[in-house]
Amino acid sequence: MLKLGASRLAPYVMAMLMLATAPHSASAEPRATEFKLSNGMEVVVIPDHRAPVVTHMVWYKVGAADEPHGVSGIAHFLEHLMFKSTDKIAVGEFSKIISRLGGQDNAFTGQDVTAYHQRISKDQLKTLMEMEADRMTHLRLTNDEVATERQVIIEERRSRIDNNPTARLDEQMNAALYLSHPYGVPVIGWAHEMAKLSRDDALRFYKRYYAPNNAILVVAGDVTPEEVKRLAEETYGKLPANPEVETRSRPQEPPHVAPRRITLKDPRAGNASFHRYYITPSYVTAKPGDAEALDLLMKILADGSTSRLYRKLVVEDKLAATTGGDYSGASLDSGAISLYAVASNGDLKAVEDDVDAVLNEVRKNGVTELELERAKKALTASYIYSSDNQASLARRYGWSVAIGRTIDQVEDWPAAIVKVTPEDVKRVANEYLDAHSSVTGWLLPEADDSNGAGEQVSQPVVHTRS
């Protein structure tokens, strides 16, 4: 059996490399296989034989950033409507059938991807594949169903965004971060545009993007690639490709010439908090090694209580109750860095200055060898720990392939992380922590008085009736 060395970095890295280059061995790390059906549908299989279950996902290479201007939310709305009916499945039956088979199903939408997934006992896999293939091209919708489900997504928006001060600020900051690119429009949609989404909007989007040559099948679990290939050919393989599907091309960002600032006042904000976003390259657009260096930079700067931000703002200067941040690099057109600090006593100016001091320090002097080694070890270890979960594995591969990465790139990620040098980290810090392409957000626990006198903030009042 392969041994994962970890007390020293070198043997650990060797093990990762062996894992990455030893297909079909009884390796600790599942190794994915990929192939294509004749209609262009991509397939990724990740065997994991510990339990007699499978995770089945279909990923479409389309997301909210592909929506027509003014029709925001349609990608996510269509995802909801995909659970209505087809010629073979009655209204609302899709999830009920899966439940009766002992399975669980769900779906999600991002800026670049839309995915439908189920977890089920392996002997039900074919039924699932038949059902998922059926709704790829045979969706039926009535105006009544669309009208009712539209109320559901509007309630979803209220739950996720309108009831949540941090989410409200995030939405405003994203809108300010992107000057032209659709990443500035929220995935769930703007409320006034959601209210007008129609059956025609949904079907137009569906016909344009839902096709086998725009989809990726990912199966993880107690299966072999041969088995999946046979089943996929019998189900998805029968669907015609859509020749209209094109490579995605979205409006791109102009040069950024000025930092932007947002202040949101919301009485429900809790402690005042500071937030900062920067646009960066993504794993798809970055020069080789830069995205990995950004992951390490943000691990060192902002992840957990050993991070620089936490040490400086929380432990030493006691200005913040907590801090955090990360690099989101798994997207098609650009990535983003985000940072935050929750103030201990409400003085956000002092918090912001302290955050900037930490960022300036790393730009000027970089990171130490020891910090970098620790960060590498933490990232590669979390890669291994998350391999315990087949659903996380399916998501890791599916998301990457859906934005155009290869499975080799996924599996070589730990090795690429290990190659990063302190100089690389310093260089990306200087290149991408650039105020011009940033938005700074302040969230204040105050009544919104932007238009003059605001209402008083009152304590909640409780009325009880027995």
Added chain:
Amino acid sequence: MVAARSLRTSMHAVLGRLSVASLAVLSVAFLATLSTTANAMKIQTVKSPGGIEAWLVEEHAVPMMAMRFAFDGGSSQDPAGKEGVANFVTAMLDEGAGDLKSQDFQERMEDLSMRMNYEEAKDAFYGNFETLTENRDESAKLLKLALTKPRFDDDAVERIRQQLLASLAYAKRDPDKVAQNEWYAVAFAGHPYARPSNGTEETVAKMTGADLEAYRKRVFAKDKLKVVAVGDITPEQFGKLLDEVFGDLPAKADLLPVAKTDPVHGGRQTVVDMDVPQSVAVFGLGAMPRKDPDFMAAFVLNQIIGGGGFASKLMEEVREKRGLAYSVYTYVYPYQHTSIFSGGVATRNDMMGQSLDIIREELQKMANGELSQTDLDNAKSYLIGSYPLRFDTNAKIASQLLGLQMDGFGPEYVDNRNAMVAAVTLDDLKRVAKRLLDTNDLIVTVVGKPALQQAKKG
């Protein structure tokens, strides 16, 4: 940013208020067993040389192990006036122990790629530990240090206090959290279960290192310890690890007595005014204890009402047919000293009254016997067929099995459980629906600016 269609994300957030630990326990106790998995998964009972008993599932495919353990007495052991102390301790156990101060301890954990975290529920204090095989001995030493010699240094206590206060300040105006806390305050007035697990700004502001140490000394003891390990470790190695980590703890815990209780009878409706566009409601009433002969039928009934996601009645009536809510759900949860059937719904302010009326009507219909053989068959086939999904990772197996131990069952429960689900008949279901769903007893808390009709009783 990702928006998901379904419930499950938000349900987790909702049930997460009971803490992740509770959720895990819940699932285990009910969703255990299918012969295929039971056959594949061998549960060994291990007794360490020092006499500590635990369960082990060996799985040598991946060179790592997960261990999950619990001490009886979570936040219900917080002394009056010290509400939130258990929760405070969960945040302090990686803040330094023995000779290692906070930063040294955390860097040591990173060097070992070891994972350790804690959660408290009302009835238990939970620990999670994961290590790569290569570093197992060193990681175990660090875990032992955290449990037996935490430092609770003043500067670390102060730091964590600021975090807990910030999180309380946010939670105070989070409609989900307020609704949940208010429900327990009304249902269990005068009982430790009524108190907020995270404490209040007043109690957290006054908490000292001595309070934390006093809690640790009373609760962390061998007689109230339950442990499960899954992964790359043999029974002999596991026995040694048990003695190394837990051997030095006191033999006996010193727990405050907690009385048996029931949610208040007679029905209550509470509204907390908050200026939000969407109201959040929590509803619930008393249920049967875990070892009541009707418990399994209540569990299957809950699956039909609101535990089954898109296949459940409330989801169909409130969301699918009327578009009133994104999320509506129910669950049955047996605590050590009570048991509840509860649920929640979030809907725009002017529709909250209508949503609650529909929920009451659906519960009343079931109490009146409007349940079909098809409802029962569908629920059973999900509960039985989905069992293996609970056992597909080391970490999940460990928390599933620990839940069984917490509920006082042996490993054989795993082999018997599906037969218990299968044995529930339509007559059982109707009898239990009548016994459980007395809508006159429904306790409802709503947060927001809801338009509510005259509350109906029954």
